[in-house]
Amino acid sequence: MDLFNYSRRGSSEVQIGAIPLGKNNPIRIQSMTNTSTQDTDTSVAQIKRIVDAGADYVRLTTQGIKEATNLKEINIALRRSNYMVPLVADVHFNPKVADVAAEFAEKVRINPGNYVDPARQFKSLSYTDEEYNSELEKIRTRLTSFINICKENHTAIRIGVNHGSLSDRIMSHYGDTPAGMVESCMEFLRICRDENFLNVVISIKASNTVIMVQTIRLLVATLEKENMFFPLHLGVTEAGEGEDGRIKSALGIGALLADGLGDTIRVSLSEAPEKEIPVAQKLVDYIIQRKDHPYIPGVQATEFNYLTPKRRKTTAVKNIGGDNVPVVLADRMDGKIDVDKDFTPDYIYVGQNLPIEKEKAEYIVDASHWNGEDHTWPAFNFEQLDLMQSNYAKLKFLFIPYMAMTDQVIDLLKKHPEVVIISQSNHPNRLGEHRALAHQLMNEGIENPLLFFQHYQEDDIENFQIKSAADMGALILDGFCDGLYLFNQGTLSHAQIDSTSFSILQAGRVRTVKTEYISCPGCGRTMFNLEKTIARVKASTNHLKGLKIGIMGCIVNGPGEMADSDYGYVGAGRGKVSLYKKKECIEKNIPEEEAVDRLIELIKSQGDYKETDED
Structure with missing residues (x-):
């Protein structure tokens, strides 16, 4: 392949x-x-x-x-x-x-x-x-x-x-x-x-x-x-x-x-x-759309195993790379520093000017405008290599496409482990170019962290979610993603873009920031109104960050798929629900009208519940 x-x-x-x-x-x-x-x-x-x-x-x-x-x-x-x-x-x-x-x-x-x-x-x-x-x-x-x-x-x-x-x-x-x-x-x-x-x-x-x-x-x-x-x-x-x-x-x-x-x-x-x-x-x-795209001359790294990939070895720079979870880098070059407390990016790229009021995120400024503050980090492009080498920041970001990875860049990266690489691509098969850059780093023994910049022009949130998740899927699952930067030239809000970024990382099982729900699509075997039940369960549990809750219409896949969940809500018969703690059935045949409250009681009894106003 x-x-x-x-x-x-x-x-x-x-x-x-x-x-x-x-x-x-x-x-x-x-x-x-x-x-x-x-x-x-x-x-x-x-x-x-x-x-x-x-x-x-x-x-x-x-x-x-x-x-x-x-x-x-x-x-x-x-x-x-x-x-x-x-x-x-x-x-x-x-x-x-x-x-x-x-x-x-x-x-x-x-x-x-x-x-x-x-x-x-x-x-x-x-x-x-x-x-x-x-x-x-x-x-x-x-x-x-x-x-x-x-x-x-x-x-x-x-x-x-x-x-x-x-x-x-x-x-x-x-x-x-x-x-x-x-x-x-x-x-x-x-x-x-x-x-x-x-x-x-x-x-x-x-x-x-x-x-x-x-x-x-x-x-x-x-x-x-x-x-x-x-x-x-x-x-x-x-x-x-x-x-x-x-x-x-x-x-x-x-x-x-x-x-x-x-x-x-x-x-x-x-x-x-x-x-x-x-x-x-x-x-x-x-x-x-990628069919018949221009050829990408990538070389597969000998240590990469397509069937059982492991995370690429990197040297941590602050909280990026190493054993750290992948970070989210977001854009605020429009000057609007608005963030959702539940989905605050780790780094915010602001271009040339820092905002007066700062959120808890770190800030990235264009290198030519960096003022030397320890809590602000400079961003360079591949035409600023000399400037990057003379800069004394402890963390630097380098925007670079695969085809610009010259011997000079490779030599610089080997000498500067504080540089975090941001892979760019405007190729019809951007995945191929991102992958090629990641494999080149492995072939050269370069352990700088690697983030992926993905550029879109979407006004529709569903289109944005589908395209960005599809573009990041293989990169995350191949073990290459130390972070992502979704950039959109459209009418989507910062909150929508940030939420999508964190949701992609959670869907790829590399970072958990919210409750995860494993719910079936429903079929003729489903024992209750699935959409209404999901809404009720979410309303009571969506603040329980890190928990996995399975909501299954019947027993065909219920207990099995929920083995990966912390708790399960499974249709047991018409109007009846059984509750699970991982693979173990804790309560059987509960009347449907009582089941959500009993699920909350079960979570509380296991010490996994907290009130919504707790930190």
Whole structure:
């Protein structure tokens, strides 16, 4: 893989109804209904809204035989209205349901974690090699029968692995690791290949963007070794809603799309499903603009491991680099020094003149106007190298593009560890140039901290969130980001830009500044009004900085995805909720109207709650 120059991964073509996927086809967009699949009229109406928004495929949950059978009626009603969208059945726990769904849907998603293996109970299991192989034979026997039905009905299969629903068998053998997730998928793919059934799509998802990206990278490497080219479905599960949902999705999915991976995507928001489509389309459109861009002559660092990247080694300069969390640098050259106390940038670039009233942030001034104050730091560009060498500040910022990294600059950086590099790019593939600069620093043994300057011209906050998160995703997940500087020439406020900066770092799991919510997008299995519940939980907990709270509609991924959360709120039945502390269920079947208050009581009992007026 070329880390610096964009091109799409070659994949095989899968026929899903009349809309093929993979190979030279466009990156497809999809969503999922949150209606009851037994309610034909309501499901059809929502599917039409999703398709009208631009979706290529629509998925429906099929908990049982009744739901799977009713896909026929939904399909008929859609065709009568001239909606030819392929339908995807989502199956968990019951392979017989998948058999039925294959007769009426254009694609069936099965989950290796619960297709034959029993539902996850977080039990540690022990197998001899003979016993383990026996379990694999059970899967082969059952899956082969399903494959034959799909062959007969020209139905595609999606092998959909979720981090939150790995089987106890896989967990016991591989641990809760990307390797385990990949092997869970490969077990099923090898059977499909052996049965000469190639009408298969793959997905491996997680709510943790780091795990999601590393797992897909490992999956692609494994597929290449085994000469498989199945197309990829990308998504971040339980991404949430609002700003966080958009940024987390754009960061995780964008990091993979930017490397040419992905043939279809679903942005999972805890909102009406039709709202997912414009977000997904904007993300795809932004990434594919890089096609056929001018060549970037980057050289990969020998010490860099694409599959398991580690943070680049740097020497700390004040609070930048080293073991420090990445910093946020923001712009206030318009003279308006306004900051949100919850999202105050670490450094504010003010150009030529310092403000009279100073906030708690450090200030950066153009080098030619620096007055030597210890709490103010000079900024240089690559044409001011002589001036930078003669300057005595303990912290200096150097704005420089990759193509200006001459031998003279490299020699200067080696002699001046107090210089923090700010990488700039106006290349169509700015990620490629930023990456190339980071790899050059590693190849030269330079340990100066590295920040990334990202320039936009946006008046729409959603566009800004999607583009900036997508641009920063791979840089953060590759371990290169010691800080970011989002600059926007548009009508967005300082508060919007600052909030986006901090949210990107949190979505990349490198800096936590607020409560994190892991909430599913909802489907026909959801046991409560998801959007209203999220709003109530947030209203009571959004001041608990650093806590992770999972809000899950049902048990399919609930306990598993919430293993990464501190507390969980999971639909247990109609009008009933169970509360979790990490993987442990603390209270079961609480009436929904009491559940939020009981969640707060649980958090208080564990000593993790504070009142909103506390520091």
